[in-house]
Amino acid sequence: MDPDFNRDFIDGYLKKIKEHETDPTSNFSPQLLVGNVINLFVGGSHTVAIAIRWHMLNFANNPDTVQARVQREIDDVVGRERQPSWEDRNKMPFTMACMWEMQRWKPSNLPGVPRGTSEETVVDEFFIPKGTTIFPNIYAVHHDPKLWKEPYKFDPSRFLNVDGTLIHPKPEYLMPFSIGKRMCPGEILAVVEIFLYITCLLQKYRIVPELGKIPELDGEIPLEELNHYKLIFTPR
Numbered sequence: 001m002d003p004d005f006n007r008d009f010i011d012g013y014l015k016k017i018k019e020h021e022t023d024p025t026s027n028f029s030p031q032l033l034v035g036n037v038i039n040l041f042v043g044g045s046h047t048v049a050i051a052i053r054w055h056m057l058n059f060a061n062n063p064d065t066v067q068a069r070v071q072r073e074i075d076d077v078v079g080r081e082r083q084p085s086w087e088d089r090n091k092m093p094f095t096m097a098c099m100w101e102m103q104r105w106k107p108s109n110l111p112g113v114p115r116g117t118s119e120e121t122v123v124d125e126f127f128i129p130k131g132t133t134i135f136p137n138i139y140a141v142h143h144d145p146k147l148w149k150e151p152y153k154f155d156p157s158r159f160l161n162v163d164g165t166l167i168h169p170k171p172e173y174l175m176p177f178s179i180g181k182r183m184c185p186g187e188i189l190a191v192v193e194i195f196l197y198i199t200c201l202l203q204k205y206r207i208v209p210e211l212g213k214i215p216e217l218d219g220e221i222p223l224e225e226l227n228h229y230k231l232i233f234t235p236r
Contacts, residue, residue: 010037047108048190054106055098055198057217058154060207060231066156067207070095071236074203080236084199086192092199093166097156099194103176104142105154113178136178147173154217205233 006012013033020026059067077091078084089096115134122128143151148158159167177184184190201207210230 009040043109043184043186044189048193050108051102051106051190051194052197054108054217055102055194056201056207056231057229058102059198059202060209060229061214061217063206063208066098066154067202070098070198071202071206074199078199078203080203084196084203086195088199089195093160093164094156095195095199096166097159099191099198100159100170100174101154101156104148104174105152107138107142107176109138109176109178109184113182113184115180115182136175138175138178141173141175144173147171201233204236206236208232208234 001011001014003015006015010033013028013036017028017030017033020028059070073092073094074084077088117128117130117132117134120128120130128134141147145151161167177187177190208231210232
């Protein structure tokens with residue numbers, strides 16, 4: 001391992017372990033390194049892949065409504081020739097509203113990033129001892145009828161103003177990447193990846209279910225293995 005150059009996160013972390021090996025209070029350890037690498041892998045690939053699959057199934061389930069409207073926006077802003085870019089999002093409010101709504105409807109970061117209490121506390125009438133692992137219930141917040149009208153319905157218009165523009169700012173109770181100072185650090189990367197993936201696909205293809213089969217989108221847990229469906233991608 002080159003002491004003057006880090007090939008990746010693992011190199012940097014191993015150096016920190018060595019640097020703090022005589023510190024009994026250090027949190028750097030091989031076990032935590034493995035845990036962090038797993039978190040980076042899962043957060044950087046699995047959750048994004050699940051989100052994209054939900055989008056594909058939803059587009060196939062609504063080819064003449066949701067999918068067609070996103071494609072009209074792509075045609076108007078990007079056209080059929082050049083590749084979509086992240087900057088295009090500023091002129092594509094419905095596409096962004098679809099992404100926000102999918103993050104609300106089928107959040108892939110369940111049950112959220114765990115926290116540990118550093119001291120005992122009381123929340124409402126519940127006593128929480130020091131050292132308790134706490135999970136924010138993102139799914140419950142995203143489907144609370146006090147916050148969302150018809151919360152189990154996919155409805156991008158909830159994020160649009162009357163004139164069709166995207167609402168600003170986003171509701172604080174839309175929190176697919178968790179909350180607080182230790183929320184998911186990969187939010188921007190994930191959103192960019194999903195935006196480019198769905199716009200590049202819908203620019204070139206119309207997506208429909210195989211033989212008219214309608215995908216089942218009512219699964220309660222978005223991170224669970226989705227039912228397998230064959231989708232047909234027809235060049236536009």
